[in-house]
Amino acid sequence: MLGTLADPTPARSLTTLPYYGPDGTFREGVSHVRWLGSDTLVYVAERIAYRAPCKGCPLDTLRTGMEIALLDAGAASPAPQAVPATLYASSVAPEGGGTANAIFFTLGGDSRVFRRVLSGATDSVVHDFGAAGIARDVQVAGTRLVAVVGGTISFAYDSLLGYAVQRDAGGFLYLVDLETTAETVLPGGATFRHPALSPSGKRLVAELVSSGGGGADLWEFDLP
Secondary structure, eight states, X not given: OBOOSSOOTTOBOOOOSSEEOTTSSEEOXXXXXXXXXXXXXXXXXXXXXXEOSSTTOOOEEEEEEEEEEEEEXXXXXXXXXXXXXXXXXXXXXXXXXXXXXXXXXXETTXXXXXXXXXXXXXXXXXXXXXXXXXXXXXXXXXXXXXXXXXXXXXXXXXXXXXXXXXXXXXXXXXXXXXXXXXXXXXXXXXXXEEEEEOTTSSXXXXXXXXXXXXXXXXXXXXXX
């Protein structure tokens, strides 16, 4: 839905879930919705499944990114457009700076953060966290990059679902200077998910993950 902050009630429907993805299967969810320029939305299109980890156990909700998608909010009848070669995308962020031509993204099971120039469909690796683990939840402001890395996470093919699933119970917050590639962990010992970096790159909010794997509190950081 698209509405205004002043009066969100008469919001306009942009697309309806579920819808068919390029592989002919449903996309039941979206995440990491961001503005790419003034009229286009970019997001991760997801499949959602419900599986019990053991017999008699409560169902788990398994959200798996299948691709990055673009949606022209200015069109009369917006239709999701899949970004090629983004299978198992786990997060996406616009480059910012007023451009609508480049995105940063992460992929399931991968320690790297990629940059895609949309007009040329060319990718480059902007940072590799290597042995620190799987990267996701990327956020970028200027030359500052934030991502959740490592922690309690797995990525494996699920034979019952027929596709790979990334099970994520939180990881460590990494701050990266894209000019020097210097990494800083914020703060040591705690695990987080779903960070939100301010446009200035000076403030960060993230969800602290409790010892049981659930969300507990929102933390705010004033960054140097």
